[in-house]
Amino acid sequence: MKKIIAMALAAVLAVSMVACGGGEETATYDVAAVAKTIEDANPIRMSTPVDEFYMEFIGIDAEMYESYAGSYCPITPGVDVILVVEAKDGKVEDVKAKLQQRKDEIVAANENYVGALLDKAEAGRLVEKGNYVVLVIAGDEIVVEDQGVEKAYEPVDAAIDEAFK
Secondary structure (H helix, E strand, O other): OHHHHHHHHHHHHHHHHHHHOOOOOOOOOOHHHHHHHHHHHOOOOOOEEOOHHHHHHOOOOOOOEEEEEEEEOOOOOOOOEEEEEEEOOOOHHHHHHHHHHHHHHHHHHOOOOOOHHHHHHHOOEEEEEOOEEEEEEOOOHHHHHHHOHHHHHHHHHHHHHHHOO
16 A cells, blocks of 8 residues: 555656646747837837738748738838747747848848948847747937947847847
8 A cells, every 4th residue: 555655646746847847838929019019119210011021031931930020111221120920839940040141131231331220230139039039120320320339229128128028
């Protein structure tokens, strides 16, 4: 009888340890709300919503994401983009690579525009939070010129932190 009780307790303990140690909980976020929080901190001039065409243009197809939201500046020179992507399981690194590639393309396209635009593009943020990947190239260009790019990104960074609470 003692052996049966000991075995039962050991089984319960093993199951409880597996349940507790099963990894961190995956938080879920509304991509539109995250994008809005970031854009509210630093509005994009002539903001155009990210759509399926833009996603395909940057190489992120429907097989890679659950949802997305954001906006970008369609004028040239325009470096601003806020894009929040909820990647499908196993696709986070693929989405992150495509967003890094997009950032690199924006930097390359603006190398002739020395100053605030290039600084802002180079300092763009690529943030990963669970299955969510965020690309933000934003910041007040006057602040970039007067106080530096990191000062311009302070409200953007704060908004990203706030959005993922």
